[in-house]
Amino acid sequence: MKRLITPSAQTSLHTITFLVAFCSFTYELAYSELLTVMYGGTVTQYGLTIGIFFSSLGIGSYIAKQFDETRPENVFRTELYLAFIAPVGLLFIIWINTAALPQLLPEILLGLLARLPVVGIGVLSGFELPLLLALVNNLDSPSLSPGVRRITNMTDRVINTIIGILFHTSHSRSEYDTYSTVLAMDYLGGLISALIYVFLLYPSVGLIISIFALALINVVAALFFICRFSSRPWGILAEGDRDIITNERTVLVVITIVLTATLGGAVISHQTVDNTLTEYYLEGNIEQEYPPGTVDAEITTQFTTQYQHVVQYNRTWKGSSSNPLFAGQTERCLRLDTAIQVCDSTARPYHNGLVDVPLSMYPNTTDTDVLLVGGGDWIALDHLRQGNVSVDHVDIDAEFMQYAKTNSFLTEYHNNAYTYEHAKTYQADIYDYLQRTDAQYDVILLDLPGAKTDDLLPVYSTQFYRLLKDSLTENGVVATWGYSQYTYSSHQKAYFNTVTQAGFTQYQSYYAYDDYTGNGEIRRGELFYLFAPDSSRPVITPTNGTQYVRKYQGQYQSKKWRSVPTYRGVRPNTLFNPNYEILIDTQRKQESASNRLSRLQNMTLSDLL
Incomplete structure (x- = not known):
């Protein structure tokens, strides 16, 4: 041998x-x-x-x-x-x-x-x-x-x-x-x-x-x-x-x-092993956000792009009380990383608040220029199409945008808005885009995830908001959704100081409204902010808005520009000196079940997202 x-x-x-x-x-x-x-x-x-x-x-x-x-x-x-x-x-x-x-x-x-x-x-x-x-x-x-x-x-x-x-x-x-x-x-x-x-x-x-x-x-x-x-x-x-x-x-x-x-x-069966363990973790963490035994989560699709983990799932209400989250027993949701992007119950009211309300401040014609940041699910673009405005759409994740075009869940809400003739979509980092473009916008819409990880700190920095301010027309505003001061006070203090240092001195706040649970009761949903460098900007004009804005005109017609509050001893968040207070706590693992149920019944949808 x-x-x-x-x-x-x-x-x-x-x-x-x-x-x-x-x-x-x-x-x-x-x-x-x-x-x-x-x-x-x-x-x-x-x-x-x-x-x-x-x-x-x-x-x-x-x-x-x-x-x-x-x-x-x-x-x-x-x-x-x-x-x-x-x-x-x-x-x-x-x-x-x-x-x-x-x-x-x-x-x-x-x-x-x-x-x-x-x-x-x-x-x-x-x-x-x-x-x-x-x-x-x-x-x-x-x-x-x-x-x-x-x-x-x-x-x-x-x-x-x-x-x-x-x-x-x-x-x-x-x-x-x-x-x-x-x-x-x-x-x-x-x-x-x-x-x-x-x-x-x-x-x-x-x-x-x-x-x-x-x-x-x-x-x-x-x-x-x-x-x-x-x-x-x-x-x-x-x-x-x-x-x-x-x-x-x-x-x-x-x-x-x-x-x-x-x-x-x-290792050979790596896809099966990875999916099984990931689903176990994700489903468990979704269910932990609610009182024990009240919500069951089932992952239906998940994949990772170059920039984020995409998770589509069904959540089912199992609690003995009435469902405080949505109508019916089960609804579809989609998350990007740990943040809820869209659910059946929130898809339309969220975008009514993000898009329809700011558009009521400007003529609904192609002379109104809008920058949409994020919004890779195309739903915000559909609402902009209904306003007949001109849109520059910037999102970094081309793979997710391609997925959203044909996803059966998302197509129900975006209605093939990616074909809108007055919109140009750019697959780009928003920082690079803003530094390269000379375009000026009447409305900048931030359809971005919440500040749950330090990967998102750059888009909650003074440098980013300063770039946004420099891209506004003389009558332009920035619109974004936000977190409640009652739930995330540390976050909001750092956020307001960050925005103020970037040159935004005025703001308006408002909520989206809808019958989220299908029981005929109108509830407040997500919280939104409008930011402007001065108080000479237009105000919300319900009579100029969509059917949604006119329906809830009583909630919007008295809105006025106010000075953005600032807080002593709170550092703004900057690129090279980050303030981690601007991140929010997503775990809440020590909160009692009764407190969670009470919070679910009383908090705004933006706090859940």
Whole structure:
């Protein structure tokens, strides 16, 4: 039988070092993103996760001195445990943010529990480098293959020449072959992991499967280790004269093989696994927004574009009381990331408030120029078409806009508005668009998600609103929906100070109205704001408005421009000095069920969105 060609012991250890470093650094990125998805605040979550991970690495490195260096199977066990803990930690974090039982715990305790997997992975990763360094150092004849040796010798000479300009160097390279090479492979693994995760792994398969794929690499590293160094039958790559001999237990090898098959199956069936776990998380979080047992959510469609996660679902009222949300038992909704974009009950009244009310201030002719920011579902454009105005429509997500054109749910409300002859749609970042255009608008409509993550901080900044102000005609206004001061007072204070610093000194506020539950009772819906640089701008004129505005003219005819309130001690939100108070708390996990029901019955729809 032809003998298998096997790499040298040192080359094998260098390869394993690269693989485990690749996984460890990428776990740090993946878990940071996972916790950002769960809790928001990219800077906060990445900062905490990196800090916890590196401190756990230090703890693991310190604990590793207790290990018996004559038992190389510790490396095997470390990789096996990592391959198990990483996906289990993912499932654990999803569970504590979705299941009902953990919500009985204090929020701070839930936050600590959610970071236990990061600690576990950090401690285990801290074992790896000391163990591998010890193995390399204990080799009787640490040598590289001739090809690798030529490369390292040439690299040594180049590096020695360069750094010799600034430092005292040595021409002895024995230490480089043992410690420095292992360290270099460890750091190189970190660099390659970041590049592959950011540009390939995460965009291709998403967050959940990335963690499963990394766990698979860990367990493959464990298998490679025992195949190369084991004295047992599975040591198929072992050499006759070995410096490293492992004697792992059979049951652990069987577990490793089973775990490899399980993780491999998850990666192969990545779409099914990703959809199942995502639906479990999303449905649980939607249901948690309401009193326990009152709303059942069922995901019908979900996908991720380059810019956002699109989720269409049905929500069904299961409560014993009358439904305070919508007419009937079930309605369709669509979310972009965590924010509700549109539901059957709110689609028309929301756009009546966003579009119809501001248009009543201007002639409904093509001489009125409107900038629609966002609105990729095309519904706002349909209302603008009914006003017969000229529209520039800017949205960054071309994939979602294409999806919305033919989606059976959305077509009921946009009526193919993308064919409107007096509208031009631009797939662009609104910042870039505003900086490039010289166009001036009578009305700028902001159909944007609420400030629920720091990814949206730029469109709630003074710089953004200053660009909007500069794009208004001398009679122009900005219209947007907003949150109630009674529910999100910190947000509104930061928001008003931000808008004021951008040059908007006047505002009007109003609500949308409708019979949302079909019981004949008219309720307030979303809250809207009109902003202007001065009080000389037009006011809402119901007689000039649509049938909706005329129907509720009593709510709009007395609106006047007022000074935007400002608040001492509250920083405005800027691009380079963000005020995170402008973000809103979407979790509300510690709120009692009775309080939630009362809030549902009394709050405005904008607070729910």
